[in-house]
Amino acid sequence: MTEYPEGAPCWADAMFADVEAAKTFYSQVLGWTFGEAASEYGNYTQAYSDGKAVAAVVPPMPGADAPSQWCLYFASPDAAATGEKIKAAGGELMMEPMQVGTFGTMLIAKEPSGAVFGVWQPGEHKGFEKTGEPGSFAWAEVFTRDVAKADGFLPKVFPFKAQQMDMGDAEQGAGMDYKVFSLGAGNPVLGRMAMGAEFPPEIPSYIQVFFGVPDCDEAVATAQKLGGQLHFGPMDSPFGRFAALTDQQGAAFAVIDMATRVGDVPPMTPA
Structure with missing residues (x-):
């Protein structure tokens, strides 16, 4: 599987109040199928195109009133070090680096003009299994x-x-x-x-x-x-x-x- 170089977009996920409605929408618009929800990770559910992982959907955390939106993740060999660079460059960490089981380490940040993005340090989950094609x-x-x-x-x-x-x-x-x-x-x-x-x-x-x-x-x-x-x-x-x-x-x-x-x-x- 592709190892993404530092700074390359490597994953995307979205938070939806109604995950089932989102699955119906994207299955018809983009042709996606969906895996089983991972209950131990907040019902995080991967989307697939031609059997290859291309994105994920997840419900908001209990009590959170977050808008539905897509989040793009950039690859990093060291999420904690990237987090320090983000702060030094005037950005803000909205979620500190967090290890996600054996899959990898993530953080959520905001650049100084306000755009939100993620950083992904891969473990077992390297990121997109397909890019640049329909459905990905x-x-x-x-x-x-x-x-x-x-x-x-x-x-x-x-x-x-x-x-x-x-x-x-x-x-x-x-x-x-x-x-x-x-x-x-x-x-x-x-x-x-x-x-x-x-x-x-x-x-x-x-x-x-x-x-x-x-x-x-x-x-x-x-x-x-x-x-x-x-x-x-x-x-x-x-x-x-x-x-x-x-x-x-x-x-x-x-x-x-x-x-x-x-x-x-x-x-x-x-x-």
């Missing part, structure tokens, strides 16, 4: 209201190299402030998008998780039929046809058909 994690973007804070924080915590995407006079995306973080040459792992006035002020900075689908429009129609809401798209891009949604419990996510690509990839310059 495809990409992620930090949507932030304060690009200076996010841009300054991320390379201090993970070994990222940043590049600014030059949108030029592109009809779609002109004036957009978009940065790509990579692990070494040719290995982009995370995007960063500046949130503009089109985002309601009550929406905080967040990380958008993209899941691959064979047909973006069909996935959107299925999500809407099940009570999900469309917020952006579907739209063609050089990376695939994509759309941003929330599920019927309000968790934001995106779908992308990576086989349908339109246009040239914009040039990027070191940032």
